Amino acid sequence: MAPRGRPTRLNPDATPTPVANPTTTTSVTSAQLQAMIDEGVTAVLAARATTRNGDDSHTSGTGVRRNERAVRECTYQDFMKCQPLFFRGTEGVVDLTHEKMESVFSISNCPATSQVKFATCTLQDDALTWWNSHVKTTTPEVAHAMPWAALKKMMTDKYCPKGEIKKIETEMWNLKVKGTDVVAYNRRFQQLA
Structure with a gap:
């Protein structure tokens, strides 16, 4: 056996030794592959459906009923x-x-x-x-x-009463920030709004 990392070259006159278990490859088209996947998924879903109650009764598939909040x-x-x-x-x-x-x-x-x-x-x-x-x-x-x-x-x-609502509207129109107290201004604005 040749050491790893070194490429080996065959002698052009030498014939390669046959492999003991030759594998055969079969070419599969995309359509055939998709059909096999679909068949497998259908089989798994069918197996799962047989383990379920089929009545949508809040079971987890293990036979244990989940509690439903009323x-x-x-x-x-x-x-x-x-x-x-x-x-x-x-x-x-x-x-x-x-x-x-x-x-x-x-x-x-x-x-x-x-x-x-x-x-x-x-x-x-x-x-x-x-x-x-x-x-x-x-x-x-x-x-x-x-x-x-x-x-x-x-x-x-x-x-x-309409008079009170009018007072609130007037206060809102005349509302001003006192100093740098923007928080108080915002709070009062939200109350009046």
């Missing part, structure tokens, strides 16, 4: 755990419009049928008195059946 409806406790803001009716327009009620509804998965009932439980003092008088003029069933958008409009009409 989405449950929001309760009043779930709603209150999200810490909605309380509204007294004396805070002014900015606090009314900055209620985080929609995000609390979303986080707690509060259904539309419970939104007004839960939201009105956050009313206090003057706002609660206003709501109770509304409930007495209608009925509790009718009052709680209204959509959240309707209650929000009623509260805006009651606690955001």
Whole structure:
């Protein structure tokens, strides 16, 4: 055997020695190769399908059922755990419009049928008195059946008079940075916006 790294040359007069196990090569076209791959993939998928239930029942293929999270409806406790803001009716327009009620509804998965009932439980003092008088003029069933958008409009009409909104618009137009306190300016701008 010739040392590695050195090329060997055959003697042109010498005949090569036959190899003990000659391998035969078969040429395969691209189409034939693709057909073999497709056949193998189909066989693997068929084998996997026989091990599955076939009913899409959240099994992992091992026979062990995975737990599926059931989405449950929001309760009043779930709603209150999200810490909605309380509204007294004396805070002014900015606090009314900055209620985080929609995000609390979303986080707690509060259904539309419970939104007004839960939201009105956050009313206090003057706002609660206003709501109770509304409930007495209608009925509790009718009052709680209204959509959240309707209650929000009623509260805006009651606690955001046009004069107050005009004052806020004027303050926003005249808002200036005091010294170098850009953070306070930005905070107030966002409140007014």
